[in-house]
Amino acid sequence: MNPILTARGVYTTYDSVDVLTGVDIDVLPGKITCILGVNGAGKSTLIRSILRLTPPRVGAITFNGINLDRLKTHEIVRLGIGCIPEGRRIFGRMTVVENLHVGAYAERSSAKIRARLERVFQIFPRLKEREKQIAGTLSGGEQAMVSIGRGLMTDPQMLIIDEPSLGLSPLFVQENFNVIRDIAKTGVTVLLVEQNVNQTLAIADYGYVLLQGHVIVEGSADELGSNPDVQRAYFGGVK
Numbered sequence: 001m002n003p004i005l006t007a008r009g010v011y012t013t014y015d016s017v018d019v020l021t022g023v024d025i026d027v028l029p030g031k032i033t034c035i036l037g038v039n040g041a042g043k044s045t046l047i048r049s050i051l052r053l054t055p056p057r058v059g060a061i062t063f064n065g066i067n068l069d070r071l072k073t074h075e076i077v078r079l080g081i082g083c084i085p086e087g088r089r090i091f092g093r094m095t096v097v098e099n100l101h102v103g104a105y106a107e108r109s110s111a112k113i114r115a116r117l118e119r120v121f122q123i124f125p126r127l128k129e130r131e132k133q134i135a136g137t138l139s140g141g142e143q144a145m146v147s148i149g150r151g152l153m154t155d156p157q158m159l160i161i162d163e164p165s166l167g168l169s170p171l172f173v174q175e176n177f178n179v180i181r182d183i184a185k186t187g188v189t190v191l192l193v194e195q196n197v198n199q200t201l202a203i204a205d206y207g208y209v210l211l212q213g214h215v216i217v218e219g220s221a222d223e224l225g226s227n228p229d230v231q232r233a234y235f236g237g238v239k
């Protein structure tokens with residue numbers, strides 16, 4: 001199976017300090033690939049590099065065989081990469097349904113937008129019930145649903161999700177993981193950044209562990225789950 005996304009030798013710099021130091025990853029179509037790692041490991045930077053919000057200094061990233069290095073972020077999104085950013089960034093003063101429509105801004109066909117909205121409401125019936133509610137007044141778990149729903153409104157081939165469970169209660173965290181697994185079952189490729197190692201490995205197919213800007217371990221979710229280096233990466237000690 002050919003990867004849908006590849007990153008090769010990616011170095012990304014902030015203020016002339018390399019935060020990513022030669023990252024290689026492959027994301028297979030239809031699978032859930034996870035990026036694990038402690039705070040500051042470079043996970044969000046890798047996502048920013050893929051979307052060219054912070055373009056890499058060197059290295060190549062391809063999506064469906066297309067080199068992304070000359071593209072702007074909105075052009076990359078148009079190729080079929082949806083993103084749910086860290087911190088959710090919902091529009092607090094807009095209603096649920098208005099937030100969802102933002103995700104489909106590039107789509108002209110109102111029939112397509114309606115169909116996507118229906119799909120989001122099928123996944124999150126709670127959002128249908130609350131479609132007119134001002135998003136800022138939703139619970140944290142409901143805001144997470146809006147953020148994932150908005151990501152799906154672009155009808156992406158691949159969805160990048162950065163720490164969806166951050167700040168959620170354990171019940172919502174599990175619900176979120178279930179939703180991500182369900183989305184992947186519909187054929188959407190998922191690149192998932194997370195700190196909840198065990199819950200992530202329970203739904204992922206393959207994963208990479210980042211430490212200080214490079215991949216220290218990779219493998220199938222089963223392999224990573226039983227790899228002592230993975231546990232140690234979280235409790236310190238692996239260099």
Ligand SMILES: Nc1ncnc2c1ncn2[C@@H]1O[C@H](COP(=O)(O)OP(=O)(O)OP(=O)(O)O)[C@@H](O)[C@H]1O
Pocket residue numbers: 014015019037038039040041042043044045046086195
């Ligand atoms: N805009 C920026 N300017 C300078 N340094 C930055 C910037 N963004 C991130 N960094 C630094 O780059 C490193 C990697 O940050 P990054 O946000 O990618 O980590 P992360 O793995 O996503 O961490 P977390 O789990 O806390 O979200 C950190 O040391 C961080 O301080």
Ligand SMILES: [Mg+2]
Pocket residue numbers: 043044045086162163
């Ligand atoms: Mg991050």
